[in-house]
Amino acid sequence: MLRLGVPSKGRLMDKTFDWFGKRGLTLTRSGSDREYAGHVEGADIALVMLSAGEIPRELAAGRIHLGVTGSDLVRERLTRWDTRVKALAPMGFGHADLILAVPKVWIDVDTLDDLDAACAQFRATHGHRLRIATKYHRLVRDFLRQNGVADYQLVDSQGATEGTVLNHTAEAIADITSTGETMRANHLKVLDDGLIHASQATLFRALDAPWDKAAKAVLEDLRERLA
Numbered sequence: 098m099l100r101l102g103v104p105s106k107g108r109l110m111d112k113t114f115d116w117f118g119k120r121g122l123t124l125t126r127s128g129s130d131r132e133y134a135g136h137v138e139g140a141d142i143a144l145v146m147l148s149a150g151e152i153p154r155e156l157a158a159g160r161i162h163l164g165v166t167g168s169d170l171v172r173e174r175l176t177r178w179d180t181r182v183k184a185l186a187p188m189g190f191g192h193a194d195l196i197l198a199v200p201k202v203w204i205d206v207d208t209l210d211d212l213d214a215a216c217a218q219f220r221a222t223h224g225h226r227l228r229i230a231t232k233y234h235r236l237v238r239d240f241l242r243q244n245g246v247a248d249y250q251l252v253d254s255q256g257a258t259e260g261t262v263l264n265h266t267a268e269a270i271a272d273i274t275s276t277g278e279t280m281r282a283n284h285l286k287v288l289d290d291g292l293i294h295a296s297q298a299t300l301f302r303a304l305d306a307p308w309d310k311a312a313k314a315v316l317e318d319l320r321e322r323l324a
């Protein structure tokens with residue numbers, strides 16, 4: 098049976114259910130609100146409720162055939178993600194931009210080139226590298242390498258990342274923003290060319306899952322509904 102992984106709670110779950118509903122597939126949770134089980138009416142699909150952050154790993158391992166999660170999480174959590182999953186459909190919700198931001202008071206720093214210069218100056222002055230707090234290590238490293246910024250260090254931050262500058266545990270941050278409120282409240286500004294990835298919820302197909310005849314037939318039916 099085709100296994101579909103969907104976010105088990107929060108902002109992504111309800112919109113995922115609505116999205117499939119509009120395409121003729123009714124996803125329902127069984128039991129209580131707190132029970133992580135569900136089923137699909139209208140197709141031979143097993144519903145697997147998972148944390149959005151774990152869906153990339155389950156897709157890569159082939160334990161689910163299809164999965165809904167943020168495009169940022171797939172890129173961050175899977176090495177060479179495009180060899181392991183394929184995006185079937187951007188879903189039009191869960192939008193969030195992964196960006197690079199610095200303190201608003203750094204009036205000379207508006208671009209990545211400025212940041213590069215600030216990194217060199219920071220090291221000369223302080224004797225250690227400028228710290229960038231993030232939980233998106235892979236995406237931030239790749240982005241800075243492609244843009245020629247090298248003289249920094251990443252500091253792991255799994256939450257409240259915008260607060261790290263005020264708390265003096267980092268000089269800059271890379272995190273997701275949607276309304277921009279949290280950035281503003283913490284006196285940060287996004288670099289003009291600091292957009293690392295524009296994320297949204299996306300339906301992915303696992304390339305290495307057991308795609309037997311029955312699973313392929315369900316996928317074909319789904320493709321027609323998507324078209």
Ligand SMILES: Nc1ncnc2c1ncn2[C@@H]1O[C@H](COP(=O)(O)OP(=O)(O)OP(=O)(O)O)[C@@H](O)[C@H]1O
Nearest residue numbers: 107148149150167168169170191192193273275296
């Ligand atoms: N304002 C927002 N804040 C955080 N994530 C957002 C926001 N808007 C959209 N997203 C997206 O939601 C996804 C993360 O969802 P969520 O926080 O539910 O996942 P998770 O890391 O598995 O959560 P948890 O660890 O709480 O189970 C990411 O793809 C992210 O880009």
Ligand SMILES: O=P(O)(O)OC[C@H]1O[C@H](OP(=O)(O)OP(=O)(O)O)[C@H](O)[C@@H]1O
Nearest residue numbers: 256257258272273274275276277278279
């Ligand atoms: O641009 P905004 O609308 O202000 O939203 C951005 C904030 O939302 C997320 O935090 P979340 O609530 O998921 O908590 P986290 O700090 O644990 O990531 C994200 O990490 C930002 O802090």
